Every structure is written in structure tokens, then in C-alpha cells.
Amino acid sequence: MLCNIQVTVNGRSYASAVEPRLLLVHYLRDVLGLTGTHIGCDTSQCGACTVLLNGKAVKSCTVFAVQADGGIILTVEGLAKDGKLHPVQEGFWEEHGLQCGFCTPGMIMASYALLQRNPNPTEAEIRHALEGNLCRCTGYQNIVRAVQWASRQMAETQPTPAPRRRAGRRSR
Amino acid sequence: MVISKLVGARIKRKEDPRLITGGGTYTDDVRLPGMLYMAVLRSPHAHARIKRIDLGKALSHPGVVAALTGEEVKQVCDPIPALGPIEGMKLALRPPLAVGKVTHVGEGVVALVAESRYQARDALDLVEVEYEPLPANVDPERAMRRGAPVIHEHLKTNLAYSIKQSVGDVEGAFQRAAGTVKARLVEQRLIPLAMECRAVVAHYEPGPGTLTIWNTTQNPHVLRGFLASMLHLPENRIRVIAPDVGGGFGSKIDTYPEEALAALFSIRLGRPVKWAEERMENFQATIHGRGQLQEIEVAYDQDGGITALRVRIWADLGAYCQTFTHAIPTLTLTMLNGPYKIPNLAWELYGVYTNKTPTDAYRGAGRPEATYLLERALDLVAHRLGRDPTEVRRRNFIPKDAFPYKTAVGTVYDSGDYEGALDKVLRLANYTALRREQQERLQRGDRKLLGIGLSTFVEICGFAPNMPDNATVRVEPTGSVTVFTGTSPHGQGEETAFAQIVAEELGVPMEDITVVHGDTLTTPQGYGTLGSRTLPVGGTAVYQAAKTVKEKAVQLAAHLLKVTPDKVSYEGGRFFVEDIPDRKVSWKEVAEKAYSPPPELPADFEPGLLATVYFKPSNFTFPFGAHIAVVEVDRETGDVQVVNYFAVDDCGHRINPLLVEGQLHGGIAQGIAQDLYEEVVYDQNGQLLTNSLMNYAVPNPAMLPSYTLEASVTPTPVNPLGAKGVGELGTIGATPAVVNAVADALKPLGVDPAQVQMACTPERVWRLIQQAQRRRR
Numbered sequence: 001m002l003c004n005i006q007v008t009v010n011g012r013s014y015a016s017a018v019e020p021r022l023l024l025v026h027y028l029r030d031v032l033g034l035t036g037t038h039i040g041c042d043t044s045q046c047g048a049c050t051v052l053l054n055g056k057a058v059k060s061c062t063v064f065a066v067q068a069d070g071g072i073i074l075t076v077e078g079l080a081k082d083g084k085l086h087p088v089q090e091g092f093w094e095e096h097g098l099q100c101g102f103c104t105p106g107m108i109m110a111s112y113a114l115l116q117r118n119p120n121p122t123e124a125e126i127r128h129a130l131e132g133n134l135c136r137c138t139g140y141q142n143i144v145r146a147v148q149w150a151s152r153q154m155a156e157t158q159p160t161p162a163p164r165r166r167a168g169r170r171s172r
Numbered sequence: 173m174v175i176s177k178l179v180g181a182r183i184k185r186k187e188d189p190r191l192i193t194g195g196g197t198y199t200d201d202v203r204l205p206g207m208l209y210m211a212v213l214r215s216p217h218a219h220a221r222i223k224r225i226d227l228g229k230a231l232s233h234p235g236v237v238a239a240l241t242g243e244e245v246k247q248v249c250d251p252i253p254a255l256g257p258i259e260g261m262k263l264a265l266r267p268p269l270a271v272g273k274v275t276h277v278g279e280g281v282v283a284l285v286a287e288s289r290y291q292a293r294d295a296l297d298l299v300e301v302e303y304e305p306l307p308a309n310v311d312p313e314r315a316m317r318r319g320a321p322v323i324h325e326h327l328k329t330n331l332a333y334s335i336k337q338s339v340g341d342v343e344g345a346f347q348r349a350a351g352t353v354k355a356r357l358v359e360q361r362l363i364p365l366a367m368e369c370r371a372v373v374a375h376y377e378p379g380p381g382t383l384t385i386w387n388t389t390q391n392p393h394v395l396r397g398f399l400a401s402m403l404h405l406p407e408n409r410i411r412v413i414a415p416d417v418g419g420g421f422g423s424k425i426d427t428y429p430e431e432a433l434a435a436l437f438s439i440r441l442g443r444p445v446k447w448a449e450e451r452m453e454n455f456q457a458t459i460h461g462r463g464q465l466q467e468i469e470v471a472y473d474q475d476g477g478i479t480a481l482r483v484r485i486w487a488d489l490g491a492y493c494q495t496f497t498h499a500i501p502t503l504t505l506t507m508l509n510g511p512y513k514i515p516n517l518a519w520e521l522y523g524v525y526t527n528k529t530p531t532d533a534y535r536g537a538g539r540p541e542a543t544y545l546l547e548r549a550l551d552l553v554a555h556r557l558g559r560d561p562t563e564v565r566r567r568n569f570i571p572k573d574a575f576p577y578k579t580a581v582g583t584v585y586d587s588g589d590y591e592g593a594l595d596k597v598l599r600l601a602n603y604t605a606l607r608r609e610q611q612e613r614l615q616r617g618d619r620k621l622l623g624i625g626l627s628t629f630v631e632i633c634g635f636a637p638n639m640p641d642n643a644t645v646r647v648e649p650t651g652s653v654t655v656f657t658g659t660s661p662h663g664q665g666e667e668t669a670f671a672q673i674v675a676e677e678l679g680v681p682m683e684d685i686t687v688v689h690g691d692t693l694t695t696p697q698g699y700g701t702l703g704s705r706t707l708p709v710g711g712t713a714v715y716q717a718a719k720t721v722k723e724k725a726v727q728l729a730a731h732l733l734k735v736t737p738d739k740v741s742y743e744g745g746r747f748f749v750e751d752i753p754d755r756k757v758s759w760k761e762v763a764e765k766a767y768s769p770p771p772e773l774p775a776d777f778e779p780g781l782l783a784t785v786y787f788k789p790s791n792f793t794f795p796f797g798a799h800i801a802v803v804e805v806d807r808e809t810g811d812v813q814v815v816n817y818f819a820v821d822d823c824g825h826r827i828n829p830l831l832v833e834g835q836l837h838g839g840i841a842q843g844i845a846q847d848l849y850e851e852v853v854y855d856q857n858g859q860l861l862t863n864s865l866m867n868y869a870v871p872n873p874a875m876l877p878s879y880t881l882e883a884s885v886t887p888t889p890v891n892p893l894g895a896k897g898v899g900e901l902g903t904i905g906a907t908p909a910v911v912n913a914v915a916d917a918l919k920p921l922g923v924d925p926a927q928v929q930m931a932c933t934p935e936r937v938w939r940l941i942q943q944a945q946r947r948r949r
Contacts, residue, residue, distance in 0.1 A: 021290070026289070029200075033203070035194070035198075035200075036194015036195065036196075038367075038368070038418070040367045040368065040418075040451065041451035041864070042451045042864070043452075043864050043866050045864075045865035045866065045870075046451070046865060076193065077193065077194040079193070085189075089192040092188070093188045093192055094184065096184075096830050096833075096834050098188060098191055099419070099664065099834055100367065100368065100417065100419040101191030101196050101416065102198065102366075102368040102416075102419060103367045104191055123878075126873070127873040128874050130872070130873045130874075131873060132872070133872070133873070134865075134872055135367065135873075136365055136419050136870070137834070138834060139837035139840060139841030140837075140873040141878050142834060142837065143873065144873070
């Protein structure tokens, strides 16, 4: 039995007939060919498959494609706009927040979601928010710096009216 | 090579733009038309005879195309070779699928291919296998005793090899000692856990008769050679590509069964075949790290000088010898002296087969095990003598004017300044203030005890004199440069570091340099990325190839400028003649002329501007350092937190400090992971209890501290870069530091430091505290 679904991924609309058991991550990777989203485990621990579904970070290995029907999905491929990197991507580059790069798409999407709800997180808040994402290469220190870098950058380029703590604290 | 604007600079990585945009290509991202998907049925038993296999139902499942058993594979494919077996050892090589019996949980029994991933997985459930379970060997010490069930019957024993040796007068030293200490230490098994599981795509093209393999490997050339011998194919008809590889930490050095199985299916069916390991498979089917039981005995004089060391090691090899399984524990022996002048040593090493996943190289690979036992030993001596651990270390260090230094075990160290690194880390950590705070907490009776742990260490790196590596530096006619390397970086950042070396040497902008690696068709035979060798060995080849190219470019420029080469200067992309500023020719013109030589060039001028150089180091390199871990131990719950971590590491010259620090961060994190969190657990029947990320605690961001680093720089004379390699340094330093800190924190509660074992989980620490309190009551 196949189910018809319609999703918007990175601003583009797709209609597909899928098995009800097809995981969203396999749909993105194998059906749509969006291989930027990775699979690092089978128990929802590692977060390599993190994407945004209707604005919220989800582990796409734990969502069926049919559950995303009608949804709006953002993957790492959709972050840069007109060839310009998103500040979170830039932050990972600037601060050497990646080595092998395999966890990176998930880390970037989880960090993006964090900064959407908390534009100026402390180090502890960043570490807590990324608890669902594992990295084996970096020891996380530069990932924390990357998120802090993005937070400062976003504060400069997208000022929000709400009162905020001064960005720019960093632990070296 | 001098540290300059480029070499020694914190340059952002060239690798990153593709990886932060989802544009990387990992093996599982490779899709080919008509591709089949492979799945492997794995043994649920640690040790059992295979009585019957019935593929009927599986083969009739929709989408299933073919299946193979071990007996069938055996007819066409040899077992996986092991590199450099130890003389006289009993070698048990892994067949691609089990033949007759299974020897560990997770061993492959049947492989099948289907039109889709899901169909292949479904069909595994339809394969019927009847087993006759046998008693399993879990503990290596018991497995080598008489009466233990023999795993490989033709070998008649589970003891793969034993090594017994001594240097100096160990007995005499023990008799004359002011005191001795003993300990039994457990180096628990670990899961390497690269974030990318293993994967392979095999594509056999019957027309040209070529086999292309995309694989998550750290050393594509070695894999190509192994596959050629296993499958009886000519090596030059196999192309191995390591595309972007998502970490390895040693686990992707090995050749695994799935590479051969996917190739067999592809050859048989004429279609591409993909296999992507699942994480739970990864826990069973990819090598484990460490796995040593160590008994140590130390003799010391009244000043804390170590006069003798006795070591007995049982190495848990698992069920087979994979690529380096047998060799890893022997690396522990080469480094038994550490940074110390211990004159008398005796060692026994038993490599033992058990009914578990094979062990092999995991970050540090044999050297963390040596550092761990030594650093625990020095702390035990300090504890016995009531001295500060720094004092005992100073008393035993090899002095910095003693290099090159041949240790008692026979390893020749290139260069070092161990006491200098210790001094630096003590300042960095403000050691005196830490000790004061520790006392204050004790006086106040704080619930959280402070522990300060030290590790001073040296490791053997830059593999190896018998493993040369190469580079081709090719200047294209437009002046851009392509670098080909036989190393195979998978996260380390050599696309950037190598480009820095070439940019410096040739004066070409970084963006005009492309580094190509991980493809046996385009890169010369190399040994890949392992053993912290990529920069000291591969990077040196890059440097030398660039120098050769530069010399030729100068020669060519001299011809074009009509002067002798010694009159030619080069700067800012231009060759010119000193004092005649308008006599100049650009890098690009020289590159172009190299491929379309003008008539005025001498007839014997060989066109082209490229060089291939092999570099064979004269020795290993010996990076070193000094680490201080500061932990808080909750005396009520046994919970341990690393609150501060200070590391002074010396890997010689740092080509790109940004990359070096990244390697150190990750390396330290993996050391802390072994200290506090990670531990592979098998039950008495050889069942793997820690079989997924649900029950194996890889630390997440909230479980690790930030690290405070400082560099020490002692160049190696072994290569012209003066670089020693850094991939494993952090792990080797960190492993004993944190455990020594935990033992240090627990001492005031009466816990015997020798009893502290990894992983220092809250339960284990809490039990130690309870036992000590019971004894005191």
C-alpha cells in the first residue's frame, strides 16, 4: 500500500507516493536525493538526521514521511540564501566547529532551532540544547563557539526589538 | 620549513563549505542506476555451530535477488588478511561470512541483496538458521587456561601469541627497592563510534572488467590490495574511492567482510550493490578498541625514583585477527618507558582470542594503554611516599638534553622536553591554587571533593619508517595546483594543511590549490590516515614535491629570463632578476610554458611541471605533553564531573594551530569518555549488553567540559616540517589524567587509589566510597 503525501522542502513542493513505514530521513535522502541530512544511529540518540518540520527541530529518523504530509521542512541544503551562508553555517566554518562533517548538518539545524527560540544562549544553554546531537570529533568546544559566533552575528544583522543581553561573551 | 605567514597560521578549512551546506558526498550518498541493497544476517550467539541454513523463504521474498552463505563465499573469496603477523602466532583470519560456526555476536552468517533497503532488511527475518550453542569465552585470562572452549579448533588453543621479555636486572631492583606497589588495571573495551557508520558501494563493470568500490575507509590503497588478494582480481582493475568519510578513529583502517561481499554480489549480478551499516550493527560488526587487563608492579627508591617495572598484559583480541588486531597490544610494549628513565623492565603479553567482536586500532591504539598503566603507577608511588605526584615525575623524567634517547625497552625517542611541558601546565592550571582549594573543601567538609589528576606522557607516532607515503604536486598549465596524496584524511583537515604547505612553498594562493585524496586511481600507493602520520609523513612528501616543482619552475624561469637560476628571485607570483625589475615572468606564464615549451628552451628540457615524491621517515615521531584534569566528585552519589581541563601538548611545529587544537579537543574528549562514561559490557554468555546508543554512553555536549590548551613546541629532527602528528595525543594524555584525578579526590575518604577503575561511573565510585567507609567503621 502506498500513501500520497505532499511536502514543502526548502521552499519547493513535492508530491510522492510512499510506503507508510518509510522514514522521513529515507524519504529526504533516497526519494528526494537530499543527502545532506545524515543517518548516524537507529535509536534517535545521535541527531545527525535533525531537520526542521513546521519550524521545530525533529529527528527525521523518528518521523514517518507520512507524518510530514502537508508539512514544511527545512534541511541543511535550504539554509543558505542566494549563495550566502546562514550565520550558523558561517559560525561552524569560522570557529572550526566541524571535522569529519558527518554530524554537522544535524548540529547546524539543531543550533538554528536553538537560536530561533533563544537568540543569545549561554554556554550552558547551548550545551543543554544540543544534548540530542552527538559529535565524535570536536569535543564540542568549537561547536559551542560556533553557536556563540552565530548568535553575535545574527544580533548584528537582525536586531530584534526585545531587550537582550549583550552578545559577545565567549570563553576561550 | 619555517613558520611563516601561511605555515603556522589559523587558516579556515577548505573542506568546510561543502560540509556545512549538505554538499559532502559520503559513501551512503552515492547512488547508481540499478543499484541493489545488501543486508547481512548476524549471529545472535557468541559461540555456536551452524547446523542448517535455509534461504528458501528469503529468496522468494519480493525484491530479493540473491543470497550467499559462508560456505558459498569460501569457494570464491579468501579470508581477510592481517598485516604483519607476529612470528609464530596462531592466526585466525576472518572469513567474510561464518563457515561452520559463529564465534561472536554480530558475525555475519548470510548476506542477501534486494531491490530496496527495506526489502533487504525484511528478507533477513525470513532466513532460517539453526544453531547449536557452545560455551563462550568472555574473559581473556580464563580463555587461555586449559579446558576453556577452543574457538578455532584447528589452532588447538585460544592463545594467539605470547611475548615474554625483560631488560636490566628486574629481580635485583625489586630486592633492593625501598618499596613496591602493585595494581590490577582494566582497560575496558570501547566502541570507536565514528558518527558515520561503515558503508560500501561496489560496482563491477563486466565490459572493462573493473571493480569500483566506494568505502568508508581510512586507507583505500590497503583495501584495494586486500580485495585483490581475497577476490583473486588484478590490483589495477580495482579502484577504491574513499569519498567524504565521517570519522574513523582507527575503526575504518580495517578491511571488513562487507566490502568483499558487496563486490561478490556485484561481480555475480553485474549490478551496483550498496550496503550501509546500521548503528546497532556497528556495535557488533565494527572493531572495538582497547580491551586489556594489566597487572603492574613497581619498585622504587626512597626518593620516588622508579627502579623497575613489571607488567603482565592480557589482550582481549576478540574472535579474529583483523588488520592490526594482534599488533595493537605490542605497541603498548614499545612505550612502557613513557617519558621516564626506568632502567629495569619485564613484560609479559598474552594475545588471547575470545568470543567477542575483534579489537583493533582505536585512537591511540596501544599507547593510551601504556600511558595509563605508567601514570597510574607513578601516582601510586607518590601516594605511598606521601609526595606530590609532580615530584615523583620530575625525579624520573628523561632530561631534555638526552635526545635522541634510547629507552630501556629499546625505543629511540626523537626529541622532547617533558619537564618543560609539566612546568607549563602547572602554571596554566595554577596548580598551587588548585591544591589549596582542594584542602579548603576538605576542611569545610564540602559534599563535592576536588580531585587533581596529572598525566605526563609521550607517544609513538608518525607511522612509520616501514610505511612511506607520497605526494604528487602537479602545476596545471593555468598555474593552479593539484596535490595528490596517498594519505586519506577523514576529518583531520589536510585539504587545508597540505594546501598551506604548497601555498607557502610555491607562492600560489590557497584558493588555487586543490588537494585530492582517497582515490586509488588518481593517487599513488599510500598507507592512508592512521597513527598520527598524515602530516609528518604525507605532509613532508607534499613539502618535498612542492620544493622539487619549485626548483624546476626556477630553472624554467631562468631560461625565459635568460639568466642562470641563481639570479632568479621569486615573490608575489613573479620570478624576477634582482636589480633588473622589468626582467620578470609570472608564475602563470612559467606554468603555461612548461607545457608548451618555446623554441628557446634547451632541447633536454623535459616539459611539464609536476613531481611525485615518496617520503620514508628515518624514525617514528614522539609527541608528548602534560595534562591536568580537575574533577569534582560528589561524595554522596559518586558522580564525577570534569570541571576544568588543562593541556600542554607538543606535536612539534604546528602547520595550522586551529586544526591542531581541534584534534586535541576531540582527542581529550575521547579520553574523558573512556574515563567516565564508555564501557563495552558482555555478559557471561558473550551477549553484548551495550549494543546501541541507548545503553552505551557516548558523551553529549553537556557531559564534557571546555579545555584550556597551551602549546609547547619541540620540533622533530625526523622530518623537515618538524611536525610530529597530533591525532592521538589528546586521548593518550587524557586517559590517565581524569582517573588520577578521581583517585586523588577519593583518597581523603580512605579509598585505595589502586582500586579506582575505568569507567568511573557514579555506581563504581559510590561503591568505592561505601567500601572505604565500611572499613573505617
